[in-house]
Amino acid sequence: MNQFFTVDVLTVTIASGIALATPFLLAALGETIGQRSGVINLGVDGIMLLAAFATYYTALKTGNLLLAVLAGAATGTVMGVVTALVSVTLKAEQGISGIGVYLFGLGFSALLFQKLVGTPLPIATLPPVGIPLLEGIPVIGGMFFRQSLLVYLAFLLVPVVSFVLNRTTYGLKIRAVGENPAAADSLGVSVARIRWSTLIIGSTFSGLAGASLLMYGGIFQVNLTQAEGFIAVALVYFGAWRPVGVMGGALLYGLVGVVILTWKSLGIIPLNASDLAATAPAVITVLALLFLARRFRQPAALGRPYEREG
Amino acid sequence: MHRHPDRKLALILPAVLVALVAASCGGSSTPAPASTAPSPSAAAAPSTAPSPSAAAAPSTAPSPSPAATTIKVALVAPSAVNDLAFTQSMVEALNSLKGKYNLEIAVSDNQFVVATAANVIQTYATQGFNLIIAHGSQYGSTIQQLAPKFPNVSFAWGTAGSTYDLPNVFAYQVNSNEGGYVQGAMAAMLSKSKVLGVIGPIAVGDAKLYVDGFCAGAKSVASSISCIPVYTGSFSDVSLMSAAATTFVANKADVLTGTAQAVVGAIGVAKTNNLPWFGTQWTQVSLAQSNVVSSQVYDWSPIVGEILTDIQGGKLGGTTFTATLANGGAKIDFNPGFNLPAEVKAKADSLIKGITDGSVKVPQ
CATH class of the missing domain: 3.40.50.2300 (Response regulator)
Structure with missing residues (x-):
């Protein structure tokens, strides 16, 4: 265990954990915005897959990584429009329509990959960017301030989303629509418009999540996300619909995963316990969910399409 | 407002069908x-x-x-x-x-x-x-x-x-341990830090055989070399394989290998850090032309x-x-684009010959 508690190993472990947590954080933040307005989007994983492919294909063809990330985000935006149309305008059962979006993303991204790319080729990934002055701080600098731009963006979005939800008129409308859409409607708030906007914003975040996942590995593969989108939905419950809580869940999931890998590589976890240890991030997250999330109440109108009375 | 479930259903069903068709096409x-x-x-x-x-x-x-x-x-x-x-x-x-x-x-x-x-x-x-x-x-x-x-x-x-x-x-x-043994010996000769990064999916089947053979081959050249495999628990999780490779690099590993279709992420880490990579199951040169030393190819x-x-x-x-290597079902495919030192190539050739004629016994 002594090998683990060295500056070098701890620095890389925590830095990797933060990077690994980023796709979860982006997707879960987006889902939080949608759920606070009363819409649950189970299609996050499918949107991430489509966005990851769009990012990959754009990077492969143009070599422009910024354009690639924008393509991923734009794919999320388009899928947000589709999701909003089905869930809000057509008032479909949100769980079922979300699974439809997921299946579409899973299948269509695989189809595009096979037809347009064929044999996979790696792409360049976003390089780490050091923040002047801060990256020079011993130990902490290497852990937190030498990451890719998408990592910084994800963590900057936490206070931004928190501020918007809790300190702005738009955030008040989102919360009102999520808690009591009939009351919000009676006060002149367009429930449909608010929900359309939150789904589009949330799905754009999911698109960024797919882009960041793609940039982590530098290559696309069928079912690249490995259900990370569904874990992101669970992290919203873990974080009790609060951006800071969601960030805590994403960090826990990412860090535990990397710590387990590091312990395996150092021989701290014996080989015969290796497969069991691989389940640790999920087990710990579920346990934390059981103990923490019960204390908080979900948005009252979550998952319920809004029908105006009369 | 009165609901029109039939009309709504008529709108939603085509969307769901399109989704399912797309999923099946994939x-x-x-x-x-x-x-x-x-x-x-x-x-x-x-x-x-x-x-x-x-x-x-x-x-x-x-x-x-x-x-x-x-x-x-x-x-x-x-x-x-x-x-x-x-x-x-x-x-x-x-x-x-x-x-x-x-x-x-x-x-x-x-x-x-x-x-x-x-x-x-x-x-x-x-x-x-x-x-x-x-x-x-x-x-x-x-x-x-x-x-x-x-x-x-x-x-x-x-x-x-x-x-x-x-x-x-x-x-x-x-017998993927045979090619693993040859590549492990080469890896040990190429490594300066004497720390190897070995990534597998789940400790079963040909993946475990390859990993075990790789480490046995490495230790046959340098008995004190660090060759501790990491099994991610998944055959297809690219991110986890990338993270495992990154962890190994942090722990001073300077030669990497891995098995399973998800190794594409780990190969990316090898490429980014300009480290030698040994592949298995199929040739992986196209993923990192300057980094792949050789691949054990299943024929x-x-x-x-x-x-x-x-x-x-x-x-x-x-x-x-x-x-096996002897019956041609497994082969070592050397990457001509990698500048392999002559003594390492000679060692590999010698081991392949020895395993093929039975004079070198690879541990199971």
């Missing part, structure tokens, strides 16, 4: 037996499926006649046909034998859900295929259950060593050729085949 979540053989260039495109509804009727299949001019072969595999690893190795073997045995090939790839794969295998069995290759050890129990229901159909599955004593089941496996064509010859002779199973 070949990832629904059975999609291809009706034509994937040529090397078109291997990435499993085509449309015959209806799997016939799977409900396990009727008798046409008996393969020794005089038949065409042998219908179906391949069911867990990952993509172009995975640069396990599945691609079998696709390429079938393509190489297509002309010689006049094969009609169908492929269902990305069948990582065993229950779905079982449905696909049963569908093929009802449709007159002479040989169904279940290319993954996870399909074993499915073959055990289905083979007795279709006594005129030949099944092959691997990598595994058991035919379940069934007369219509062939099994195939690979299933000799084994599949023997199986096809047996079928032509009326023998539908009962034999277990093992691919």
